[in-house]
Amino acid sequence: MVVLYGLGSILIAFMIGILFVGIARKVRARVHWRYGPPLYQPLIDIVKLFHQQSVSHGFVFDFGIFFSLTGAIVTLFFIPIGNIVPLRESGGLLVVLYLMLIAPFGIALSSVEAANPNASIGISRKFILALGYEIPFLLIILSVMTYYGTISFAEIVEMQRESTWGIISMPITGIAFLLILPAMMGLKPFDQIGAPQEISSGPEVEYGGIYLAMSRIQHIFLVFINIALFVSLFLGGGPEPLTFFLKMLPVFFIVLIVSTVYPRFRIEQAFRFCVRWPTILAFLGLLFVVWR
Amino acid sequence: MNKKNLIEELKLTFADIRVNEDKNDTIKIHAKKEQVKTILLYLKNYGYDHLALVSCVDWINKKEFELIYILTSYNDNNETYKETGDIYLKTKISRDKSEVETVIGVFENAEPYEREIHELFGINFRGHPRLIPLFLEREYDVPPFRKDFDTRKYVEDFFNSIPVIPEEKA
Amino acid sequence: MDREQVVKALKDSGKWGHKYSLWAVYFCTGCGIIEIPPSITSRWDAERFGVIPVATPRQANLFLITGYVSVKTLRAIIRTYEQMGEPKYTVGFGSCPINGGMYWDSYNTIKKLDKYIPIDGWIAGCMPRPEAVFVAVTHLWTLIDKGMANAYKKYRKQYKYYRKNQEMALGKLEWPPLYPIK
Numbered sequence: 187m188v189v190l191y192g193l194g195s196i197l198i199a200f201m202i203g204i205l206f207v208g209i210a211r212k213v214r215a216r217v218h219w220r221y222g223p224p225l226y227q228p229l230i231d232i233v234k235l236f237h238q239q240s241v242s243h244g245f246v247f248d249f250g251i252f253f254s255l256t257g258a259i260v261t262l263f264f265i266p267i268g269n270i271v272p273l274r275e276s277g278g279l280l281v282v283l284y285l286m287l288i289a290p291f292g293i294a295l296s297s298v299e300a301a302n303p304n305a306s307i308g309i310s311r312k313f314i315l316a317l318g319y320e321i322p323f324l325l326i327i328l329s330v331m332t333y334y335g336t337i338s339f340a341e342i343v344e345m346q347r348e349s350t351w352g353i354i355s356m357p358i359t360g361i362a363f364l365l366i367l368p369a370m371m372g373l374k375p376f377d378q379i380g381a382p383q384e385i386s387s388g389p390e391v392e393y394g395g396i397y398l399a400m401s402r403i404q405h406i407f408l409v410f411i412n413i414a415l416f417v418s419l420f421l422g423g424g425p426e427p428l429t430f431f432l433k434m435l436p437v438f439f440i441v442l443i444v445s446t447v448y449p450r451f452r453i454e455q456a457f458r459f460c461v462r463w464p465t466i467l468a469f470l471g472l473l474f475v476v477w478r
Numbered sequence: 479m480n481k482k483n484l485i486e487e488l489k490l491t492f493a494d495i496r497v498n499e500d501k502n503d504t505i506k507i508h509a510k511k512e513q514v515k516t517i518l519l520y521l522k523n524y525g526y527d528h529l530a531l532v533s534c535v536d537w538i539n540k541k542e543f544e545l546i547y548i549l550t551s552y553n554d555n556n557e558t559y560k561e562t563g564d565i566y567l568k569t570k571i572s573r574d575k576s577e578v579e580t581v582i583g584v585f586e587n588a589e590p591y592e593r594e595i596h597e598l599f600g601i602n603f604r605g606h607p608r609l610i611p612l613f614l615e616r617e618y619d620v621p622p623f624r625k626d627f628d629t630r631k632y633v634e635d636f637f638n639s640i641p642v643i644p645e646e647k648a
Numbered sequence: 649m650d651r652e653q654v655v656k657a658l659k660d661s662g663k664w665g666h667k668y669s670l671w672a673v674y675f676c677t678g679c680g681i682i683e684i685p686p687s688i689t690s691r692w693d694a695e696r697f698g699v700i701p702v703a704t705p706r707q708a709n710l711f712l713i714t715g716y717v718s719v720k721t722l723r724a725i726i727r728t729y730e731q732m733g734e735p736k737y738t739v740g741f742g743s744c745p746i747n748g749g750m751y752w753d754s755y756n757t758i759k760k761l762d763k764y765i766p767i768d769g770w771i772a773g774c775m776p777r778p779e780a781v782f783v784a785v786t787h788l789w790t791l792i793d794k795g796m797a798n799a800y801k802k803y804r805k806q807y808k809y810y811r812k813n814q815e816m817a818l819g820k821l822e823w824p825p826l827y828p829i830k
Binding site for chain 2: 719720752753754755756758759760762763766802805806809810813816817818819
C-alpha cells in the first residue's frame with residue numbers, strides 16, 4: 187500500500203510539476219508579447235538531457251546531485267496529495283521541516299567537487315537565502331502546530347474540512363507564507379542562485395546531460411512540494427487529487443505573475459526582505475494564535 | 479584670442495618648431511623627436527591634461543614614420559580648449575632605425591598605445607616597461623602595418639597552406 | 649513541425665529530444681552576435697522553436713559561430729567546443745567563417761573554419777537577418793531526422809588531422825588532446 191501510494195505520489199507530482207513549469211514559461215512569454223514554447227516543453231528538455239553525454243568530476247559530484255534528488259523525493263512522501271499520503275503516521279510537519287534542507291545540501295556537495303568559482307558563489311547565495319526564509323517559515327509552522335494542536339498532515343486537513351480553511355482562521359500567517367513562497371521556490375525576484383546572466387547559472391554551471399536532468403527534476407519537485415504545503419496547511423487540501431490540483435492553480439498563478447513582472451533582487455536585499463516583513467507578520471500571527 | 483596667445487607662446491618658448499592651422503582651424507605642431515617630451519609637458523601644464531591617442535603613419539616614399547600625439551582637455555572651464563579644440567603634435571622618425579623615447583613619464587596612459595605601435599609597426603620605445611604583444615599571436619618578418627607587408631602573399635603562404643580535412647574512408 | 653506526432657516521438661525519443669530542444673551556448677564570437685538578441689526577444693521569438701541561450705557550454709548542444717574568427721578567438725572556440733557534450737551541432741553564420749568574407753586578405757583571421765572544427769551547415773550573409781537563425785534551426789531538424797548531422801562524429805574519427813591543423817595555426821596548445829591520437 188505504501189509503495190503504491192509512493193509511486194502514485196511521485197508520478198502525480200512529476201506530471202503536475204512539468205505542467206506548472208510549462209505554464210510558467212508560456213505565461214512569461216505571453217506577458218512579453220511573444221508566443222512561447224508549447225506546454226510540454228520541459229518534458230522535451232528532460233528527454234533530451236537523458237540522451238546527452240555528461241562529464242563527471244568525481245564520486246562526490248555524482249553523489250551530491252543524486253542525494254539532492256533523493257531528498258526531494260523523500261520529502262514528497264510526507265505531503266498529502268488529496269488523500270494519497272504514503273507515510274501517514276510518521277512525523278508530518280516536523281519531518282518536512284528538516285527534510286526540505288537536504289536538497290540544497292546535496293547541490294552544495296556537488297558544487298564543492300566541481301571546483302568552479304561560479305558554483306561556489308551560487309551555492310553560498312542559496313544558503314544565505316535559506317537562512318533568510320527559514321526564520322519566518324519556522325514561525326509559521328509553529329503557529330500552525332499551536333493552532334491545530336497536532337503535527338500530522340491528515341489531521342490538519344480533517345480539521346480544516348470540519349471548520350473553516352486555515353487562511354480564514356489565521357489570515358496574517360497565510361499572507362506571510364505567500365510572501366516567502368517565491369523565495370522557497372527559487373523564482374524571481376529571488377532568482378539569484380541560478381542566474382545565467384550574473385554567475386553563469388550558479389551551481390548548475392558544470393552540469394550536463396544526466397546531472398542537469400536530475401537537477402531540473404529536483405527543481406520541479408520542489409515547486410510542487412512548496413505549493414502543496416501551502417494548499418494543505420491553509421486552503422484545506424481537498425479530498426481527492428483533482429480538487430487539490432484545482433486549489434493549487436490560483437496559488438501558482440499569484441506566484442507566477444509576481445515572478446514575471448519583477449526583476450531580480452541582490453542577495454542582501456533579498457535577505458533583508460525575508461527577515462523584515464514576513465518575519466514580523468509571522469510573529470504577529472503567532473501572537474494572535476497564542477492569545478486566542 | 480586665447481588661441482593666438484597659445485600659438486605665440488609656443489613659438490616663443492621652443493625654437494625649431496612649426497605651428498600651423500589647417501582648413502578646419504585645428505592646431506598642428508611639427509617638432510623634432512627630441513623635443514616631444516618637453517612640448518607635451520608644457521601643454522599639460524597649460525591645461526591640456528588628457529592624451530587621447532598616439533598614432534603612426536608610414537610614409538614609405540619618404541622613408542620615414544610620422545608619430546602623432548592628440549591632446550584634449552577634460553576640464554570644462556578651460557577657455558583655451560573651447561577655442562582650439564584638439565591639438566595635434568607630429569614628429570618624424572627614420573624608417574630604418576626607428577627608435578624614440580617613451581612619453582610615459584608625462585602621460586601614463588600612453589603605455590598601451592605605444593605597445594600597439596611597437597607590435598604593428600616595429601618602432602622601439604626606449605624606457606617602456608612592457609613591450610610584449612597585445613593583439614597578435616605569431617612573429618612576423620615584416621611588422622604587419624608597414625606598407626611593404628604583402629597581405630595576400632602572407633595569406634597564401636600561411637593560411638591557405640593548412641590542408642583541408644580529408645574525407646574519411648568508408 | 650512534427651513535435652506533436654506522438655508515435656514518431658515514442659519510436660525514437662532521442663531524436664525528438666535533440667530536435668526540439670536545441671540549447672545554444674551564448675558565446676559572442678564576432679560582430680555577428682548583434683543579430684542573436686533580436687532573434688531571442690519578442691519580435692522574432694526563438695523560444696517557440698525550443699532554442700534558448702544558456703550560459704555555459706556544459707549545458708549546450710548548439711554552437712553558433714557568428715562573424716569573423718581571429719586567431720585569438722579560435723583558441724577560445726576550440727576550448728568551448730571541446731567542453732560541450734555529444735551530440736553537438738555547429739552552424740557557421742555569416743560569410744567570414746565560410747571563406748574569410750570581408751577579411752579575406754587579413755593577416756590575423758581564419759579563412760576557412762572547416763579546417764579547425766567540424767561544421768554542420770553554413771548561412772551566408774553579412775549579417776544574415778534573424779529569420780536566418782530559424783532557417784538554420786529548421787534545416788538542422790531535417791538533417792537530424794535523416795541522420796546526416798554527424799559533424800561531431802567526424803571530429804572524433806579524424807581528430808589527428810584537426811589537431812595538426814590547430815597546432816599549425818595557433819602554435820603550442822595548452823590543452824591535451826581530447827581523443828587519444830594513435
